[in-house]
Amino acid sequence: MSENSAAPIKKALSRNVMLPAQDMALLGQTSQPILTHADGIYVYADDGRRLIDGPAGMWCAQVGYGRREIVDAIAHQAMVLPYASPWYMATSPAARLAARIAELTPGDLNRIFFTTGGSTAVDSALRFSEFYNNVQGRPQKKRIIVRYDGYHGSTALAAACTGRTGNWPNFDIADERISFLSSPNPRHAGNRTQEAFLDDLVQEFEDRIEALGPDTIAAFLAEPVLASGGVIIPPKGYHARFKAICEAHDILYISDEVVTAFGRCGEWFASESVFDVVPDIITFAKGVTSGYVPLGGMAISEKVLERVSGDKAGGSYFTNGYTYTNQPVACAAALANIELMEREDVVVRARAMAPYFAQALASLRDLPGVAETRSVGLMGCVQCLLDPTRADGNADDKAFTLEIDNRCFELGLIVRPLGDLCVLSPPLIITREQIDDMVAIMRRAISEVGAAHGLHARVPAAV
Ligand SMILES: Cc1ncc(COP(=O)(O)O)c(C=O)c1O
Structure with a gap:
C-alpha cells in the first residue's frame, strides 16, 4: 500500500492526530484535505488535483516547493x-x-x-x-x-x-x-x-x-x-x-x-x-x-x-x-x-511584484461583497462583507467568507480563511500569470457565492 493511501491516513487522523486550533466537538471527525506532494507554487491533493498555495503554507514557503x-x-x-x-x-x-x-x-x-x-x-x-x-x-x-x-x-x-x-x-x-x-x-x-x-x-x-x-x-x-x-x-x-x-x-x-x-x-x-x-x-x-x-x-x-x-x-x-x-x-x-x-533575487523580485499583486487584488473591489483589499509586499487580503460599510465582519460575514474560501479550494486555489478575510501571501517566486490565475479564481468564487447570497454585480444604469 502506498504511503499516500487515503484509508490509513484517514484512520490515523480520526484516531491519533490532534490539530492546531482543534474544534473539540469534532475531535476525530475533522476531514482535512490530504496533500501528497508539491512543486513551485503548487501543492497536490490525494485525488490528483493541483492547487495554488495562496498562503504559502502558513506564510512561510518563500522560495516554493521542490527546491x-x-x-x-x-x-x-x-x-x-x-x-x-x-x-x-x-x-x-x-x-x-x-x-x-x-x-x-x-x-x-x-x-x-x-x-x-x-x-x-x-x-x-x-x-x-x-x-x-x-x-x-x-x-x-x-x-x-x-x-x-x-x-x-x-x-x-x-x-x-x-x-x-x-x-x-x-x-x-x-x-x-x-x-x-x-x-x-x-x-x-x-x-x-x-x-x-x-x-x-x-x-x-x-x-x-x-x-x-x-x-x-x-x-x-x-x-x-x-x-x-x-x-x-x-x-x-x-x-x-x-x-x-x-x-x-x-x-x-x-x-x-x-x-x-x-x-x-x-x-x-x-x-x-x-x-x-x-x-x-x-x-x-x-x-x-x-x-x-x-x-x-x-x-x-x-x-x-x-x-x-x-x-x-x-x-x-x-x-x-x-x-x-x-x-x-x-x-x-x-x-x-x-x-x-x-x-534568484527573490526579495528584489517580490518587491517589484508587490504593486502588481496589490492591483490584482484591488481589481476585485468592483465585486459586491468585497469591502476592501489591502497588501504590503506579497502579503494581502480581500475583506468580504455582506454589508461593506461595517468595519469588521459579523458571524454572517465570516460564514460568507468561508464559503468563498471553500469555493476557491474547489476551483484550485488555497486561501487562508481568517474571519471575514481571504488571506493571500503566495510563495515569493509567483509570476504575474500565476497572480492572474489566483485572482481569476477569487473573482469567480466571490461572484458565485455573492450571487447565492443575493448580491449581484452592479449593472450600469440604462441610458
Ligand atoms: C507574528 C507571529 N509570531 C509568532 C508566531 C508563532 O510562530 P510558530 O507557529 O512558528 O511558533 C506566528 C505564527 O504564525 C506569527 O504569525
Missing part, C-alpha cells in the same frame, strides 16, 4: 553531522547562518539566538527582557505592552501576549504583566482621519505608560503588520512614533517579524526598510527556511547586550535554550534558502 538546493543541503548536513549540543559544541551551519543574518538585520542587531520556531523566538525575546531588567537591578520593570489583534504564538507567554480574543476562551492566559492597547486597524478610525486615528493610538500608549509607570514596563512587542490578526497595516508613521516613546522610557521595542521577514514585505526585514524603525530585538522564523524545516530566532542589539554582558553581567547566565538551538540541519537549510533567495 533541490535546500533539499541537498538538508541531506548533506543530516549525513555529516545531524546534531550537536549547543551548550558545549559549535558547528559551521549555525555560526555561518548567524553571521549571514546579522548582515541582513538593521542597525546593530548582530547577535543571533536560534530557537525552534516563532513562538519560542518570541518567548526567548520576552524572557530576555525579563533577564535584562533583573540583571540591571530593576526587578519591577517587567510589564509587556501588546495590541489587540496581535498574534505571537502558542507557548504560554507568547499566547498570553496574543490579542486575538477568539484564542482566549478556556485558557488561563491572563497575566498581570501584559497590557493590551487598541488594534491599529485603520478601519477602526471611524470618522477620524488616519492622522487623528494615529494620534489617538499614540496618546493611548503614552497614557498607558503613565498609568502603569514607565519603570514597570519592560517591552513593547509588535508585529510590523499584524498578520494572523487580519493583515492589519498600521497607519503611516505608527512604528516610528511608538519606537520614539519606547526610547524615551527605556522600554525595549521587540519587532515580531516571524511573518514579515525574509522577503514577505519585499525586504529581508521589514522593520527599518518598510516601517522606519530599528528595533532592539527582532524575532524571525517561517521564511528563514522557507518552511522546509523548523527554525526561528531572535536578533538582539549590541547596545542592549552591552548593558547586561561583560563586566555588567554580574555573574548572570542567560539560562534560556533549547535542545535544538543552533540545530545544524535547520541552520544548513536556512543558509541554502538564503543563498537561493540571493541567487
Whole structure:
C-alpha cells in the first residue's frame, strides 16, 4: 500500500492526530484535505488535483516547493553531522547562518539566538527582557505592552501576549504583566482621519505608560503588520512614533517579524526598510527556511547586550535554550534558502511584484461583497462583507467568507480563511500569470457565492 493511501491516513487522523486550533466537538471527525506532494507554487491533493498555495503554507514557503538546493543541503548536513549540543559544541551551519543574518538585520542587531520556531523566538525575546531588567537591578520593570489583534504564538507567554480574543476562551492566559492597547486597524478610525486615528493610538500608549509607570514596563512587542490578526497595516508613521516613546522610557521595542521577514514585505526585514524603525530585538522564523524545516530566532542589539554582558553581567547566565538551538540541519537549510533567495533575487523580485499583486487584488473591489483589499509586499487580503460599510465582519460575514474560501479550494486555489478575510501571501517566486490565475479564481468564487447570497454585480444604469 502506498504511503499516500487515503484509508490509513484517514484512520490515523480520526484516531491519533490532534490539530492546531482543534474544534473539540469534532475531535476525530475533522476531514482535512490530504496533500501528497508539491512543486513551485503548487501543492497536490490525494485525488490528483493541483492547487495554488495562496498562503504559502502558513506564510512561510518563500522560495516554493521542490527546491533541490535546500533539499541537498538538508541531506548533506543530516549525513555529516545531524546534531550537536549547543551548550558545549559549535558547528559551521549555525555560526555561518548567524553571521549571514546579522548582515541582513538593521542597525546593530548582530547577535543571533536560534530557537525552534516563532513562538519560542518570541518567548526567548520576552524572557530576555525579563533577564535584562533583573540583571540591571530593576526587578519591577517587567510589564509587556501588546495590541489587540496581535498574534505571537502558542507557548504560554507568547499566547498570553496574543490579542486575538477568539484564542482566549478556556485558557488561563491572563497575566498581570501584559497590557493590551487598541488594534491599529485603520478601519477602526471611524470618522477620524488616519492622522487623528494615529494620534489617538499614540496618546493611548503614552497614557498607558503613565498609568502603569514607565519603570514597570519592560517591552513593547509588535508585529510590523499584524498578520494572523487580519493583515492589519498600521497607519503611516505608527512604528516610528511608538519606537520614539519606547526610547524615551527605556522600554525595549521587540519587532515580531516571524511573518514579515525574509522577503514577505519585499525586504529581508521589514522593520527599518518598510516601517522606519530599528528595533532592539527582532524575532524571525517561517521564511528563514522557507518552511522546509523548523527554525526561528531572535536578533538582539549590541547596545542592549552591552548593558547586561561583560563586566555588567554580574555573574548572570542567560539560562534560556533549547535542545535544538543552533540545530545544524535547520541552520544548513536556512543558509541554502538564503543563498537561493540571493541567487534568484527573490526579495528584489517580490518587491517589484508587490504593486502588481496589490492591483490584482484591488481589481476585485468592483465585486459586491468585497469591502476592501489591502497588501504590503506579497502579503494581502480581500475583506468580504455582506454589508461593506461595517468595519469588521459579523458571524454572517465570516460564514460568507468561508464559503468563498471553500469555493476557491474547489476551483484550485488555497486561501487562508481568517474571519471575514481571504488571506493571500503566495510563495515569493509567483509570476504575474500565476497572480492572474489566483485572482481569476477569487473573482469567480466571490461572484458565485455573492450571487447565492443575493448580491449581484452592479449593472450600469440604462441610458
Ligand atoms: C507574528 C507571529 N509570531 C509568532 C508566531 C508563532 O510562530 P510558530 O507557529 O512558528 O511558533 C506566528 C505564527 O504564525 C506569527 O504569525
